[in-house]
Amino acid sequence: MTDVKQHWEERYSQRDRIWSGHVNRWLAEVAAPLKPGRALDLGCGEGGDTLWLAEHGWEVVGVDISDTALRRAAEEADKRGLADRVQLRQTDLSASFPDGVFDLVSAQFLQSMVHLDRERIFAAAARAVAPGGVLIVVDHAAAPPWAPPEVHEHRFSTVDEVLATIDLGEGSWERLRADVVERDATGPDGQSGVLSDNLIVLRRST
Structure with a gap:
């Protein structure tokens, strides 16, 4: 077991469910008007996005490092x-x-918070997009209002910095979205707040 895998197994073992089980808002917004086909969900966790896509007609491959998260996703799929x-x-x-x-x-x-080779992952993700297909990357752009002080001290990447890490390789791409977007959210203790996200949506032309 790698240190990274152990980190996530310990994280998922803390509670019976870590995530809400709901689809991420920006994925739903981007995917809803698309014609369903084959989808790849990177870091699928307990399957909220994967299962939403499947419910909307997609054939989905969901990948995650945590066996615990994948087991929960499989149980929910069944x-x-x-x-x-x-x-x-x-x-x-x-x-x-x-x-x-x-x-x-x-x-x-x-x-x-542990090792994640985002440049390698994003380059591979771009290569995996079929002509006419869409790549969507969503990142936290700032700490949640309820986060502890050390999280607020962390410098989050800008949209342009995230874009710079995505090696699109050969082919032509259309930039559909590259913005900081906001959404209402509820914290772990019921707090209300507004969260900022980096939203990047690219369509492969060829």
């Missing part, structure tokens, strides 16, 4: 009758990447 539309794979994305091409590749908050 419960909702979506197992035939979902493939879940245990993967350390800093070391390997799923084969194939996809009509939608999603990296939602693929940020970590």
Whole structure:
């Protein structure tokens, strides 16, 4: 077991559920008007995005480093009758990447306090987008209002800095979105606040 995998296994073992189970807002907004095809969900966690995509007609590969998270996602897929539309794979994305091409590749908050080779992952993600397909990357742009002081001291990347880490390789791309966006959210103790995210949406032309 790598230190990175151990970190996430310990994180998921803290509670029966870590995430809300709901789809991330920006993924839903971007994916809703698209024609369903094959999708790749990077860092799928307990499957909120993966299962939403499957419910909306996509064939989805969800990858995560945590076996615990993937087991929970699989159980939820079975419960909702979506197992035939979902493939879940245990993967350390800093070391390997799923084969194939996809009509939608999603990296939602693929940020970590432990090692994560984002440049390698984003380059592989771009290569995995089929012509006409979409790459969506969403990052935290600032700390939540309820975060502890040390998180507020952390410098978050700007949209342009995140874009600079994405090696698009060969081919032509259309920039659909590259903005800081805001959403209402509720903190762990019921606090209300506004969160800022970097939203990057790119469409591969060729």
